Amino acid sequence: MLTKVKSLAFHGLEAISIDVEVNVSKRGLPSFDIVGLPNKSIGESKHRLLVAFGNSGINLANRKILVNLAPADLHKDGSFYDLPIAVGILCAELNIPVPKSSVFFGEISLDGGLRHTPGALLVSLFAHENSVKNIFIPNMCINEAAVVRDVNIFGVENLGNLKNLLLKGIDGVANIRPNNNVENVNNTGESFYPFDNAVKVEEIIGQFYAKRALEICAAGGHNVLMVGPPGVGKTLLAKSMISILPPLTEEESIEVTKIYTLLGKIPPGGSLVLDRPFRSPHHTVSRAGLLGGGVIPFPGEVSLAHRGILFMDEFCEFSSNVTESLRQPIEEGKVLITRNKRVASFPSKFTLIAASNPCPCGFLGHPKVECKCTPAKIEAYRKKLSGPIMDRIDLHINVLPVNSEDLVESNMLRDSGGTSVTAPTHVSCKPVDTTESIRDRVLQARNVQRERFAGDAIFCNAEMSIVHLKKFCQLDKDSRSILNTAADKMNLSMRSYFKIIKVARTIADINGREEIVYSDIAEALQYRFKT
Incomplete structure (x- = not known):
């Protein structure tokens, strides 16, 4: 008897309908064969x-x-x-029809039980987008699939349970929906990232200029390059971003979860990824590891950092082939991988935070340690970062060693009696922002941007197009004058010119202003290196 069961295949994040045709016969020699370009698994x-x-x-x-x-x-x-093949065999053996408008998906263990299987959310989304009424998946995948509304989900425990379900028919069986809307899933979901151990901004001594730049980065999704000697706090500053980033919105959570479920990174019983990813690949990462690849395309680090942070420490130590490959993902927000006459597309709308030393020895420009590099070595080191890559980075900041005044204010240079050890007798105190206060300003700015771009499929200022700039970033005469003057003196490209306006728009949002003013442009210009 021949039966046809619906399942699917993945090409990137695209789900493709697959017909699983099963023919069971009592004639001929016993055998079990699978054809149709299957892989080893x-x-x-x-x-x-x-x-x-x-x-x-x-x-x-x-x-x-x-x-x-x-x-x-x-x-x-x-x-x-495994599951669609098993359904085809059972329906042929029992001489019953396969449930209509249904997709089957799941791995079966040797004892007949169904195992947790990566990709349940993609199955549920496929059913929703293609008007498929029912999906049959392992019980352990129900929470993940239940994120999508208007799809009947049937959890299968084992082959015995599947047999009874097919014999009774699905019309008389209640489908299992433990979480019937996204809000419930979000409220009961788990965090899969170590955000509880994140570095707090107030734990970092000094570096007020860098902290301000990272606040702008978090508020507007702007890329950052930090350059400074070793040990000044570049890595700590990058890690502190985790504590001030806003939570993912519902739509962003689904986007990120689609990537992570494809790689099997959603645990059994898990649902949505709720926190923004923070990825920090080693500088020896390959181009395929960063962008993705494989015979069956898989996402790389830039896609795993989608809607989150891609932190590239020791940026100049990455191979030029790797850093140059960031051009398209940064500019277009996606990675395209062509395999088997098909193009797989993975989203990559990440915020890049790069950190680098100023020279091979690391001490160029250090106020107390002499640089031992020759001019030729410094020039060769800096050439590792090309103009096109530097042009795509919104905020360029120098991170310098902390001075004794900041150490005193942090109580790092006080003895047990509270007396200053090496500091001047009088120190003008600087206001210290807390993680909570910065996060509140970031959330406020992001909320403004979400309302501003409602219905435009973008979420932050860094993603604005020319159309958005004309609509939301009008400059007064003084602001445009200083920007044009700076553009001439700094040899700014048109991309850099527009990035400065985007950064100024974010600064205005942080300060609660609807219009961009002179001071916003002036501050944004501070974060550009001269070319």
């Missing part, structure tokens, strides 16, 4: 299923089984075809 499915059926009390002896995964010209990958 699918080829091993026949061994898992034969043992699983046997351990579930279902005898498939003396059966000739042929499974075809159509279309046959598309490479298939993944163990989730």
